[in-house]
Amino acid sequence: MDGLWAHLSGGALLWLTLTLGVYAIADRLSLLVQRNPLANPVLHSVWVIGVILVASGTPYQTYFDGAYFIHFLLGPSTVALALPLYENRRVVMRSLVPIVAALLVGSIATIGSVIVCAAVFDLPAMITISSLPKSATSGVAMGISQSVGGDASLTAILVVATGIVGAVMATPLLNLLRIEDRRARGFAVGLAAHGVGTARAFQVHPLTGTFAGVAMSLNGLMTAVLVPLAASFLGG
Structure with missing residues (x-):
């Protein structure tokens, strides 16, 4: 299992998919509570992904390299x-x-x-x-x-x-x-x-x-x- 995780965690698609998935869930929950400010999807995406990184022992740089496409889209957006x-x-x-x-x-x-x-x-x-x-x-x-x-x-x-x-x-x-x-x-x-x-x-x-x-x-x-x-x- 450790070897499988090491292989998956090094792939770009894992962290990109995880980031988009977590945000999609957080955004859906925010919508369900009528966009309550405390249910801000960015806020909850940050701590959830942070917990995942800490729990899995994944360095931030590994995560950033995998989710870089989202960072790239900041400019066009x-x-x-x-x-x-x-x-x-x-x-x-x-x-x-x-x-x-x-x-x-x-x-x-x-x-x-x-x-x-x-x-x-x-x-x-x-x-x-x-x-x-x-x-x-x-x-x-x-x-x-x-x-x-x-x-x-x-x-x-x-x-x-x-x-x-x-x-x-x-x-x-x-x-x-x-x-x-x-x-x-x-x-x-x-x-x-x-x-x-x-x-x-x-x-x-x-x-x-x-x-x-x-x-x-x-x-x-x-x-x-x-x-x-x-x-x-x-x-x-």
Whole structure:
């Protein structure tokens, strides 16, 4: 059995199939509970696959090599967000002024929160710098982190954690704040929780997802400008 498992675990199809299967089951369960935020399929896929990797003694690199095709699709899927954006372009253009204002405030706030937490908890410079782009989508955040001397692997972990937490907390928090405008809800989720939040926003409503996609894209650009300035301020 050990020999059979060693043979199977080295194959790309095993981990690709496992990842897609676990997510499909998690997504189905999420649908059964009417998309409750706590049933976020990304959240539950992560811990289930993590348990499987630990239980089987499979190194993460082996898993990543097997499921790399999913990682590759992050780029095309992000570009595909341009379609709903194009379909709702008139609505987006009518909201241009509040979009710019929200982008500036939100981007500064996400980076500023890292600096405040670093000062309060006396975090090491490497952790602080690696955390600065946590609200940008993973490909952008890792590139920014490397360019300012951060740890790209740590940044990737923080990006995923931020996305999951944001996607889970967004709906209850926005309901608590009595924010009902779909545009505002989507933009807030996309800016704070990038791709994971945007996927959640599309589950709620197409317009909400569109504005989440706009926020995710624009925040990536803004983060690329602001993070080097913040890192320079921190002495990175």
